[in-house]
Amino acid sequence: MSVNAESDCLRTALTQLLGCRYPIVSAGMGGPARSELAAAVSAAGGFGLLGMVREVPELIEREIAAVRAATPCPFGVNLIPCATEPALFAAELDMCLAARVPALCFFWDVVPDAVKRAKDGGAIVLYQVGSLADALAAQQAGADAVIVQGIEAGGHVRGRTGLLTLLPEVVQKVRVPVVASGGIATGGGLIAALALGASGVHCGTAFLATHESFAHDYHKERICEARAGDTVYTDLFAINWPPNSPVRVLANSVTAAAGGQLFGYHPDKLPREVIGHEDGRPLYLYSTDSPLRSTTGDLERMALFAGESSALVNARTSAAEVVERMVAEALQARRRIGA
Incomplete structure (x- = not known):
């Protein structure tokens, strides 16, 4: 079986929903996840998220246009209702919907009105949560998929328990695709998440140190040294x-x-x-x-x-190399398990 044919085994309900080749979503990290990173991940077969938390609509419009100029592949925008002044959040969401972004990702408290507005505007909705209760609330609000975040994750951490426990608990109770987040930076982690019932993985730290990330070089170096x-x-x-x-x-x-x-x-x-x-x-x-x-x-x-997976990020590479490495490692892990 060719590598291309074998990689088709990684197609899941998430890749079908988002229209990407691999079930690897780059986190919409506020600041580092700008157009260069989101476009590179999507072009490599993953699904890139723009981190536009508390950004003015004019910047969001430019970043969306920059992604589209770089790749025809689908992408999304990450916004955080609870951490954004209401009028600004409304303006951010209006801009995203006017630009007809394929997907929107929300985080922290579940805000049903944000989901409704996004869905009414034609966007796919992902909601990042940290508990079964919030996963059910996001599903009830109409989210198309939930991103389940374990306590291992970097940045703001909604989860209070380890991903290995939280992920299967949520998978058992919700009907929409579940995406695993927290401590994942390798293809082995991707296969483990799929084995626990996830439809894909959501990675921040794995992409934070890439060339395309807008993070400062000092931040990238510290991650690689961790x-x-x-x-x-x-x-x-x-x-x-x-x-x-x-x-x-x-x-x-x-x-x-x-x-x-x-x-x-x-x-x-x-x-x-x-x-x-x-x-x-x-x-x-x-x-x-x-x-x-x-x-x-x-x-x-x-x-x-930085998440606990920073221990697994040892070099600054391109975002495409991260996606390709994770896919190759996932296929290798799959063969190993099959053997």
Whole structure:
């Protein structure tokens, strides 16, 4: 059997829904996941998501156009209702629907009205959740697929339990395709997720260090240097988000200074110490802003988002190479299991 024919075995309900070749979705990371990354993932056969959280409609319009100029392949846009001022979120959603993006991905609290508006506008809806209750709520609201996030994930973490337990629990109870997220950066992880009933995987850290990612080189280097146990689960980086919103980051001087007190921080009670700038905008210590290509300042003290899978990302490559490697590893794992 040829590699191309063999890779057809990776076609799932998710690839059918999204119109992509491989069941690999790149996370819509706010900041790093701009048009260059989303287009590269989609062109390689995966499904790229633009991370347009709290971005002005004009930027969203440009980024959507840039993806379409780079590839004819389908893609989506990630928005976060609860972390965005309502008027801005409405404007973001209006722009996406006016541009007729193929899919929209929402995250954190389930907002049925956002799902309805997206569906009424003709978009496929993915909803990233962290519990069975939220998965059922997203399905009830009309989501076409749910992304189940385990506590291993990087960035903002909705899940409170490990993916190996949460994923099969959700798969047993929902009817729509389920996508696994958290700690996955290899083809073996993809096969494991499929074995547990998922229709695909959703990867952030695996793509964060790629050439196309808009993350700062310092952030990419730290991910490639990371080993198992180098991430920290905390709500210390809280400014710009609702209270009680944990994140997973690479350990740095800020997490070290916190010692054993990694939780209990309220965004309104944290000091506003400027430690950098992004396109003229001040960045505060304890902010949820991660360093981007255009960021200046004390990068080491910023939120260096990374999942536990950072231990599996050891080199900076192209996004296409990540997709191709994961597919090759998945097929190898499938053969190994079959043998």
